[in-house]
Amino acid sequence: MKVVITRHLPNDVTKELVDNFDVVMWGKENEPIPRKQLLEEIKDADGLFTNVADQIDYELLERAPKLKVISTMAVGYDNIDINEARNRGIMVGHTPGVLTEATADLTFALLMAAGRRIVEGMDVIRQNEWNSWGPFFLTGQGIYRKSIGIIGMGRIGLSVARRAKGFQMDILYHNRSHNKEAEEELNATYCELEELLTKADYIVLLAPSTKDTYKMIGKAEFVKMKQTAVFINTSRGTNVDEEALYHALQSGEIFAAGLDVFDQEPIDSEHPLLKLRNVTALPHIGSASIETRIEMARLACENLLNGLKGQPLVHEVK
The missing domain is CATH 3.40.50.720 (NAD(P)-binding Rossmann-like Domain)
Known part of the structure; x- marks a missing residue:
């Protein structure tokens, strides 16, 4: 054969x-x-x-x-x-199963990098823009004891939540059904999507790619988020309206985004989202340990x- x-x-x-x-x-x-x-x-x-x-x-x-x-x-x-x-x-x-922990690692790494402007800071050095120290120079969003909203509390979502617990984050989640393990082990709180979007400091999208999740995060959803919110997507690029995401980031509706996936892959260096300094982008390497x-x-x-x-x-x- x-x-x-x-x-x-x-x-x-x-x-x-x-x-x-x-x-x-x-x-x-x-x-x-x-x-x-x-x-x-x-x-x-x-x-x-x-x-x-x-x-x-x-x-x-x-x-x-x-x-x-x-x-x-x-x-x-x-x-x-x-x-x-x-x-x-x-x-x-x-x-x-086998890629759960590696993808959870990458998701939380993106969360930290986007929130604390890690890649942007490296770019400042590479482009010789580090001229002095200032009280609010490259200040980002705190992570410790902030709230995380996980959309899709499956295996990977649960593993991300466990990492968030180590930072004493308040864990909110939205899922098709209640995840008793997350609630009992991590004191996670189930929310309707709108409530999660309005409350969470970090919003992590881990939903599968289906007809129901196609562009499930778009203009209406970004408007509901805090201006200080950091949006992370390590699920599928098709779950997000990229034009709406670009507008939300460019206009300051949300603070930053960390993306490992895109609507069409691979993208090139001319992709509009890559023109924004508040975007941390990776080439779909969630499981790449x-x-x-x-x-x-x-x-x-x-x-x-x-x-x-x-x-x-x-x-x-x-």
């Missing part, structure tokens, strides 16, 4: 796949396989190892009559046409192996 891998992976991660199947692996780690080449390779493939940057849509699935398993090295799978895969009897695996990425790749390979051997996937999208 043939397996297509759309990014270069370490040999020790792919060894079992290589030993058991005919593996076609794209030779570059940081560049996507050309769409035309992927569509050609998928014609006789039984398994596909993919990631969030690859569009696994109707066109691709239509060209893959033998495809049995799709395994994505990610938690999210909004880049995959799940309904079409189901209609064709194709199993889809993903990698939840070495240990986590290796474990994600191993789990994605295990999903693929199991599916091709006719065994249950470790984590299958249902």
Whole structure:
């Protein structure tokens, strides 16, 4: 059987796949396989190892009559046409759980960097703008004992809340349902979205990408936030109206933003949000610790192996 891998992976991660199947692996780690080449390779493939940057849509699935398993090295799978895969009897695996703590680390790092203007301070030095000391030079927002509002209290949200507890922050959250663990362990308070937006000093968006969450944070939501609020998004860029975010930041409606995700990725240096000094931006690296990425790749390979051997996937999208 043939397996297509759309990014270069370490040999020790792919060894079992290589030993058991005919593996076609794209030779570059940081560049996507050309769409035309992927569509050609998928014609006789039984398994596909993919990631969030690859569009696994109707066109691709239509060209893959033998495809049995799709395994994505990610938690999210909004880049995959799940309904079409189901209609064709194709199993889809993903990698939840293993990236929770790494993403929570990055989320809280963004919160601190945006609130305390860390990157902006480094830019001041690099651009030779540090001329003297002033009483309010590069002053930011405090973090200790401030309030955090978490939108989406799943695994990652709970881990972010645990970090916030260490800073003695008041934890507010909004979710589809109450999270008893957060309430009992961390004394987190459930809020309707509007209440969270008006009360929180730091607003962290961790909602999944669905039809209901598409641009769920827009002009009306930014208006409700404090002028001192710091907005963090490490979920999906499509959950935010970027034009409204730009206006809120540029006009001073909110204080700052920390962003790891964008509506269209990758962005380039001309993206409007990057022109604002109160934006801390990262290239979608929420799970990018070495240990986590290796474990994600191993789990994605295990999903693929199991599916091709006719065994249950470790984590299958249902």
